[in-house]
Amino acid sequence: MMSQRRKQFPFDDFEPRWQQHWEENKTFSAPNPGDKGFDASKPKFYALDMFPYPSGSGLHVGHPEGYTATDIISRYKRMKGYNVLHPMGWDSFGLPAEQHAIKTGEHPRINTENNVNNFRRQLKSLGFAYDWDREVATTDPEYVKWTQWIFLQLYHSYVCEETGKARPVSELEEKGFSREVIDEKRLAFVADTPVNWSPDLGTVLANEEVEEWRSKGHTVERRPLRQWMLRITAFADRLIDDLDDLDWPEGIKNLQRNWIGRSEGAEVDFTIAGEKVTVFTTRPDTLFGATYMVLAPEHPLVDKIATPEQKEAVEEYRKVCASKSDLERTGLATEKTGVFTGGYAINPVNKEEIPVWIADYVMMGYGTGAIMAVPAHDERDMEFAEKFEIPIIEVVQAPEGNEDNCFCGHGTAINSGFLDGLSTADAKEKIIDWLEKSYLGKRTTNYKLRDWLFSRQRYWGEPFPIVWKDGLHYGIDESELPLLAPPLEDYKPTGKPEAILAKAKDWVELEDGSIRETNTMPQWAGSCWYYLRYCDARNSEAFISPEAEEYWLSGDGKAGGVDLYIGGTEHAVLHLLYARFWHKVLNDLGYLKTPEPFHKLVNQGLIMGEDGQKMSKSRGNVVNPDEVVDLYGADSLRLYEMFMGPLEQVKPWSMKGVEGVYRFLGRVWRLVYEADQEGNWKMREQLVDAKPDKATNKVVHATIKKVGEDIDSLSFNTAISQMMVCSNELGKLDKLPVSSVALLLQVLNPFAPHITEELYQVLQKEFKDLPEGDLASQDWPAYNEEYLIEDEIEIVVQVNGKVRDKLTVSKDASKEELEALALKSEKAQVFIEGNTVRKVIVVPGRLVNIVAN
RNA sequence: GCCGAUGUGGUGGAAUGGUAGACACAACGGACUUAAAAUCCGUUGGCCUUUGGGCCGUGCGGGUUCAAGUCCCGCCGUCGGUACCA
Numbered sequence: 001m002m003s004q005r006r007k008q009f010p011f012d013d014f015e016p017r018w019q020q021h022w023e024e025n026k027t028f029s030a031p032n033p034g035d036k037g038f039d040a041s042k043p044k045f046y047a048l049d050m051f052p053y054p055s056g057s058g059l060h061v062g063h064p065e066g067y068t069a070t071d072i073i074s075r076y077k078r079m080k081g082y083n084v085l086h087p088m089g090w091d092s093f094g095l096p097a098e099q100h101a102i103k104t105g106e107h108p109r110i111n112t113e114n115n116v117n118n119f120r121r122q123l124k125s126l127g128f129a130y131d132w133d134r135e136v137a138t139t140d141p142e143y144v145k146w147t148q149w150i151f152l153q154l155y156h157s158y159v160c161e162e163t164g165k166a167r168p169v170s171e172l173e174e175k176g177f178s179r180e181v182i183d184e185k186r187l188a189f190v191a192d193t194p195v196n197w198s199p200d201l202g203t204v205l206a207n208e209e210v211e212e213w214r215s216k217g218h219t220v221e222r223r224p225l226r227q228w229m230l231r232i233t234a235f236a237d238r239l240i241d242d243l244d245d246l247d248w249p250e251g252i253k254n255l256q257r258n259w260i261g262r263s264e265g266a267e268v269d270f271t272i273a274g275e276k277v278t279v280f281t282t283r284p285d286t287l288f289g290a291t292y293m294v295l296a297p298e299h300p301l302v303d304k305i306a307t308p309e310q311k312e313a314v315e316e317y318r319k320v321c322a323s324k325s326d327l328e329r330t331g332l333a334t335e336k337t338g339v340f341t342g343g344y345a346i347n348p349v350n351k352e353e354i355p356v357w358i359a360d361y362v363m364m365g366y367g368t369g370a371i372m373a374v375p376a377h378d379e380r381d382m383e384f385a386e387k388f389e390i391p392i393i394e395v396v397q398a399p400e401g402n403e404d405n406c407f408c409g410h411g412t413a414i415n416s417g418f419l420d421g422l423s424t425a426d427a428k429e430k431i432i433d434w435l436e437k438s439y440l441g442k443r444t445t446n447y448k449l450r451d452w453l454f455s456r457q458r459y460w461g462e463p464f465p466i467v468w469k470d471g472l473h474y475g476i477d478e479s480e481l482p483l484l485a486p487p488l489e490d491y492k493p494t495g496k497p498e499a500i501l502a503k504a505k506d507w508v509e510l511e512d513g514s515i516r517e518t519n520t521m522p523q524w525a526g527s528c529w530y531y532l533r534y535c536d537a538r539n540s541e542a543f544i545s546p547e548a549e550e551y552w553l554s555g556d557g558k559a560g561g562v563d564l565y566i567g568g569t570e571h572a573v574l575h576l577l578y579a580r581f582w583h584k585v586l587n588d589l590g591y592l593k594t595p596e597p598f599h600k601l602v603n604q605g606l607i608m609g610e611d612g613q614k615m616s617k618s619r620g621n622v623v624n625p626d627e628v629v630d631l632y633g634a635d636s637l638r639l640y641e642m643f644m645g646p647l648e649q650v651k652p653w654s655m656k657g658v659e660g661v662y663r664f665l666g667r668v669w670r671l672v673y674e675a676d677q678e679g680n681w682k683m684r685e686q687l688v689d690a691k692p693d694k695a696t697n698k699v700v701h702a703t704i705k706k707v708g709e710d711i712d713s714l715s716f717n718t719a720i721s722q723m724m725v726c727s728n729e730l731g732k733l734d735k736l737p738v739s740s741v742a743l744l745l746q747v748l749n750p751f752a753p754h755i756t757e758e759l760y761q762v763l764q765k766e767f768k769d770l771p772e773g774d775l776a777s778q779d780w781p782a783y784n785e786e787y788l789i790e791d792e793i794e795i796v797v798q799v800n801g802k803v804r805d806k807l808t809v810s811k812d813a814s815k816e817e818l819e820a821l822a823l824k825s826e827k828a829q830v831f832i833e834g835n836t837v838r839k840v841i842v843v844p845g846r847l848v849n850i851v852a853n
Numbered sequence: 854g855c856c857g858a859u860g861u862g863g864u865g866g867a868a869u870g871g872u873a874g875a876c877a878c879a880a881c882g883g884a885c886u887u888a889a890a891a892u893c894c895g896u897u898g899g900c901c902u903u904u905g906g907g908c909c910g911u912g913c914g915g916g917u918u919c920a921a922g923u924c925c926c927g928c929c930g931u932c933g934g935u936a937c938c939a
Contacts, residue, residue, distance in 0.1 A: 008891080249858095251857040251934080254856055254934095255856085257856095258855095259935090261938065265939085280938090280939065282938095282939065294939090360937085361939090363938065363939090366939075367938070370939095371939045373939085379937090380937055383937095447938095569933080572934080643877075645866055650858095650932070651866090652865075654878070656864090656865095657878060659878085660865095660877050661877080663877095663891095664877085666892090717865095717866075718867070718868095718875085718876080720876080720877090721876035724876055724877075728876095794872085796871080796872050798871085798920075800919080801918095801919065801920045806872075838919085846872090847871055849871080849919050850919090851920095
């Protein structure tokens, strides 16, 4: 219907024209230090979007939300005199392309390239000011080369225990450490661990990924496998502590803190039949209240401890646990279960014997897989103790008013021998000191974070630059990079936990008898460092040159060099944690100067369907950006996405809303143009080369001010409403000063670049005094404070806080004058009458409040 | 349970502790038109009204203040994340 109607302005004509203009003139190219046209005197601004996975279904309206925001900032910063780095690229490894290959037998690169081309076309149709010369795809051989190179840095590094920093393993070789010891210390290492194996995906998954794939209906089971791991745990403390220096949403910081899950406490050694069993606790001060011990069902000591009478029950219970999925085991409402082993442990602090149980509420994978249970002060232990009638001993006196059936907070130690009377904090210190002196335990910190399982058995990922010989692994020489996977006849997974690349015998088996590693890296590898590559995308000598790094990633007092990073929350713990980890390693090794990658992070809110539901194909509420561009133009789509509401908020789509901003752009168009009888666009006669009057100057300059401030604070919706106010005012004028229109076009340009450039060009032809060149190359206009000051202002007269009258007064009226005027107000008098005026509050320029009773 | 958001007209949303509802959408009325679309101009939180206005109103209950959507305390709802992590 809409396409049948006459367009309010010919966006389908000028939008592609301007896009072509920008492309041909390389308007938004950002030269590097040393390049032609580079101006070192300008400050830099790095605005980064989370690059998309180029899926087959193309862009959805969520993409342009964040992209438009960074685009507005980038265009604005350029006008403010910055060298702006605003790049785009493709996170193009991934499972869908591989599944397409499985179905068709076609190399996944072909499908990937098609999708990338479609994404690029769609993004270009929105007029984003990207420097397309810096475009990268993680699947480009040149990019793969450096991803593998960075892996080799990890492989050839270890973390020095004294400094906590990554260092080359060559230092260990020089010190004469054995190959075996060195291999155990590498940041990239091989381990036999229980991993998350998904038979239907044909690959293992990182802990961080398990939930996502499960929720998509795939099965994930645990099984022991030999895998490449990255030692992210060695960076746990820095990954937590350095969050403090970042300008990130508190929620995201908390998600990372929780994911890393640092908890400080103590390990305490108990003895069971002569065997030492260590437990981890964050509350060593409650040691006197431990009335039983629980081992994880998988705990290696269970066999030794279980008495003959209990052996059968224990075996039975372990079998049941093993068959349970993680979900069942950790499920919400599961009642506590467990079995007595028959064994007893000796509590080191009072030598008392406590029964040892096994129960699945204790996880083998965390702490030591064994706990001391203090039912009086732990809800889980309490529930368990009540069910199995185990004694409960209170050892912490809750502060008054906080008494609880199961008090888990801090209080005063009781029934605890030498700890009695101490605060929880002091008791912790004292008991840990005692344990350490008695060689019965030590202070420890535990983390939930596990090392990063880094290998995948898929085809469409970076092969590991590793060969095996005689059971030992070796990093291949840098000169052999990139190491690309050979094309296969058949991309189907084997169903066994064996990498698909193992099928390529000719590639795997080398002449010297060594064989290639057949695993590939996860998709995260490429996205861990793409923001670095953008800085120097065409460098074939290094992943980034020191000069480019120095300029674009200088933090200038900030922890991270990317000045603004906008993207969705879905990457809160995965990509953002991994990228920080790699960055820190490269920083330690001297390749980067900043400790963090992203200084300021903003999460755009999800765009819901028109029905308020999450957009999805099955609901049929997905909005296709191509359609919106077709009906209303790119400027309308950009403007609407910014006008919907605050960037970070979740908000529903509304086609009516798109029409609203489309009409606004139509009004801006008609400030300059009107249609004649034949329907041709002619310049409006009201446009004059005259000085604007006071009111016009006021609204225009107020707009310049507000739009600038609002862009700085990412409040794009209110910036747009101010521009609407401005254009509404200008539209009423019989004599419309062209300079005022030009200023509006200038501040609107970052939001709606096509229509504003088009109109400005038209004005330039008629009014020769306008500054030359296009809007993109002009400076952001300064506002004149004088125009904002009004001679007369309206102030409000309140009586007891309620508005009773409004007065128009001179802007210079003194407090005393205002008070006198307000007291004289007849409307206010009515409410004062009969009462005594107790107080008069005068807020100059705003109001007078008369307190009377 | 915990963590983080959030609650304002019919809707999306504005409001440095200082005139609640800017700007839009929808709706209604009018102009233009043979008609419609588009455009332009009005009205639009609720209740009462003698048409001057008045009263009520930002999830609920308290509090601080001359003044609270905004600050404090306690609840409730919604959304997102996360969870036997000892």
